[in-house]
Amino acid sequence: MAVTLHDVARVAGVSIKTVSNVINDYPHIRPATKSRVEDAIAELGYQPNLTARSLRSGRTGAIALAVPDLSLPYFAELAGAVIAAAEAAGIVVLVEQTGGDPRRELELLRSPRLTMTDGLIFSPLGIEQSDAAALRVSYPLVLLGERVFDPGHDHVSMHNVEAARAATEFLIASGRRRIAVVGAHEGEIIGSAGFRLQGYREALDAAGLDYDPTIIGYTAPWHRSGGAQAMRDILEGGSPFDAVFGLNDTLALGAMRVLQETGIRVPSDVSVIGFDDLDEAEYSIPSLTTVDPGRRWIADTAVATLLRRINADDPDALPAPSLLLAEYRIAVRESAPARL
Amino acid sequence: MAVTLHDVARVAGVSIKTVSNVINDYPHIRPATKSRVEDAIAELGYQPNLTARSLRSGRTGAIALAVPDLSLPYFAELAGAVIAAAEAAGIVVLVEQTGGDPRRELELLRSPRLTMTDGLIFSPLGIEQSDAAALRVSYPLVLLGERVFDPGHDHVSMHNVEAARAATEFLIASGRRRIAVVGAHEGEIIGSAGFRLQGYREALDAAGLDYDPTIIGYTAPWHRSGGAQAMRDILEGGSPFDAVFGLNDTLALGAMRVLQETGIRVPSDVSVIGFDDLDEAEYSIPSLTTVDPGRRWIADTAVATLLRRINADDPDALPAPSLLLAEYRIAVRESAPARL
DNA sequence: ATGAAAGCGCTAACAT
DNA sequence: ATGTTAGCGCTTTCAT
Numbered sequence A, B: 001m002a003v004t005l006h007d008v009a010r011v012a013g014v015s016i017k018t019v020s021n022v023i024n025d026y027p028h029i030r031p032a033t034k035s036r037v038e039d040a041i042a043e044l045g046y047q048p049n050l051t052a053r054s055l056r057s058g059r060t061g062a063i064a065l066a067v068p069d070l071s072l073p074y075f076a077e078l079a080g081a082v083i084a085a086a087e088a089a090g091i092v093v094l095v096e097q098t099g100g101d102p103r104r105e106l107e108l109l110r111s112p113r114l115t116m117t118d119g120l121i122f123s124p125l126g127i128e129q130s131d132a133a134a135l136r137v138s139y140p141l142v143l144l145g146e147r148v149f150d151p152g153h154d155h156v157s158m159h160n161v162e163a164a165r166a167a168t169e170f171l172i173a174s175g176r177r178r179i180a181v182v183g184a185h186e187g188e189i190i191g192s193a194g195f196r197l198q199g200y201r202e203a204l205d206a207a208g209l210d211y212d213p214t215i216i217g218y219t220a221p222w223h224r225s226g227g228a229q230a231m232r233d234i235l236e237g238g239s240p241f242d243a244v245f246g247l248n249d250t251l252a253l254g255a256m257r258v259l260q261e262t263g264i265r266v267p268s269d270v271s272v273i274g275f276d277d278l279d280e281a282e283y284s285i286p287s288l289t290t291v292d293p294g295r296r297w298i299a300d301t302a303v304a305t306l307l308r309r310i311n312a313d314d315p316d317a318l319p320a321p322s323l324l325l326a327e328y329r330i331a332v333r334e335s336a337p338a339r340l
Numbered sequence C: 001a002t003g004a005a006a007g008c009g010c011t012a013a014c015a016t
Numbered sequence D: 001a002t003g004t005t006a007g008c009g010c011t012t013t014c015a016t
Helices: A005-012 A018-023 A031-044 A050-057 A072-089 A102-109 A112-116 A129-135 A160-175 A193-207 A223-235 A249-259 A295-311 B006-013 B016-023 B033-045 B050-057 B073-088 B102-111 B111-114 B129-134 B158-172 B192-207 B224-235 B249-261 B295-311
Strands: A062-067 A090-099 A120-122 A140-142 A156-158 A177-185 A216-218 A244-248 A271-275 A289-292 A321-327 A329-331 B060-065 B092-097 B120-122 B141-144 B154-158 B179-184 B216-218 B243-248 B272-275 B289-292 B323-326 B329-331
Touching: A005 A018, A005 A031, A005 A271, A031 A050, A031 B073, A050 A156, A050 B050, A050 B111, A062 A072, A062 A112, A062 A295, A072 A090, A072 A249, A072 A295, A072 B073, A072 B092, A090 A102, A090 A112, A090 B073, A102 A120, A102 A129, A112 B050, A140 A295, A156 A160, A156 A295, A160 A177, A160 A193, A160 A271, A160 A289, A160 A329, A177 A193, A177 A223, A177 A249, A193 B092, A216 A223, A223 A249, A244 A249, A271 B060, A295 A321, B006 B033, B060 B073, B060 B111, B060 B295, B073 B092, B073 B249, B073 B295, B092 B102, B092 B111, B102 B129, B120 B295, B141 B295, B154 B158, B154 B295, B158 B179, B158 B192, B158 B243, B158 B272, B158 B289, B158 B329, B179 B192, B179 B249, B216 B224, B224 B249, B243 B249, B249 B272, B295 B323
Parallel strands: A062 A090, A062 A120, A120 A140, A140 A156, A156 A321, A177 A216, A177 A244, A244 A271, A271 A289, B060 B092, B060 B120, B120 B141, B141 B154, B154 B323, B179 B216, B179 B243, B243 B272, B272 B289
Antiparallel strands: A090 B092, A289 A329, B289 B329
8 A cells, every 4th residue: 555665675676774774864875875765765755654663663753732622712822832832843743622621631641542642741720639649640741730739740830929919010000909800719729710819919918908809700711701700790799999800811801891891991990901911912902911921931841841851761860840930921001001 | 661462461361362352342252351351451551552553453543633823713713623523533633733834734735744643634725726736645635714726625614705795795784885894815716815705796796886995905814913904004095984894703803903993983883794703703892793604513524524534445435525515604793783 | 252473664683 | 884683562364
């Protein structure tokens, strides 16, 4: 069926080893032999069978990336950045969607599917501290997102607490005092929502402002509709506020829409800040001030770190698993100007 | 290193064939033998090596998906839908980004990488009619997007002309007469921009309205910023208009932002309609009326069609390559109400 | 109902 | 500088 090394070897009048040498740029080949082989390859349209190569070499040249859902813009942009970084390194990416479901996340970690890849970049959402044992796997693994697990893994994440604190301080510095939050998770300590809320409280404390639970809006799914609903809850509560901190951009965008519906003007009545710096933050009406958490750096670093583990000759000779945190910055746009 | 069939066979006291039979649910196995093997599998934590299975069976259980860029929301949502459809069929998806660059698209079609997959779902953007020969590949291939090539391939697409005509007719029926277009491509006949513009012109013709080139905005990249720029061009031209047809949602969203900046109100002054029905169309301010082109159906159908080719015992016994077109509908929201 | 043996296409070890 | 051989882990004949 397909052209194999043997076919090329026969046509070129050499052994398959020589053909293999040519393909793999082995240095000591007579130019005449080399060109004869290359001609045969071109003539037959030979392409190496990567499955066979993988079986023999133990390397597939592919990695897996597991994210909750590509329809969430943050993860779509993250996946795009990971694929681009992997391609630059000559490897391909198998993308899995877990839906943030802990059962599917655990299943994925033990899936035989992973034998088709050299390692996994995993952005968990549903699994918990008690599932940490499931992360002790035999293949190279890099975790993304919140560090809710014991050490022992390379982990690439962002400065959630500090960045959220900086976002809140930015609003305070611009003159706001009653800052509502959209997207909190009831009782969560560890996790994006918990960390960002903590940063928010630290900023309030430092400024001597009181924490007012009546302007904290809760929603589990971080969609726009969740942000809209949480914003409505706060409005119905009746407590005044002069700014909104959306714990991510889609929440902020959903909240902004509800404000607009209600006749509240952004930013003249209420400032709005988000978190993620999605592409669309630049084009919303008004454009969204937000925290750029360093997504591109996260993707590049995750791939580089995974490849370092994969390529390690002696796995134990490698540096200990590390927590790598991206730099953040505040992207100032219209929804929350630096001064009112 | 890893546990193999041989290890399981040794522990269970059977041959590897029997273990293989158990794994593959071969019916004629003595229950006692079967449970002995299953115990050994559990005890050793055996997992089949899918690379070896692929080499022997000729099937990888993976397909490739090539799209321009996951940071474009349409393709992110499409990719998510394809991965979900594939997962339901028990296969995984290797995602490639071409950037819409014809060179990379052509390269991809001949990439040895594809030997790691059973087939390809390809959404081309850059290659042209003259590259049609490159599409005559030896592996199963399903094309997505505009049918700019000769037949001979399964192709899953949308009713571009009709849907664009319907969108335009919707605006006309609502009372609009001067409908600007944002996102046209200079001189393009075949392609999303060309087809949708054609549908627009057909609707104008049918309604007895003149086509006015001064309210057609051109932009090659279908980003929000492109939509914004094309909208500005039209405004600078000074010709009046009472509606905007964005040839996709991001263009429409970018245009809407410029209208708002200029003090033009949507929809009271100008109606805006898009095309794609992205998740975000529902949450923009105002929410965006748009054409739902049947993305979910497209993803399901592309996967099902590709799998049919892959699973064909006799490739020639299959139905001829077909052009499959999704049903469309207009999602009516605030930016263009049915009646003003 | 189970086993023995071959071989998918390649790379690695060892020859020469 | 090139050839020979073995074998990665599995499925698939072919036996029994």
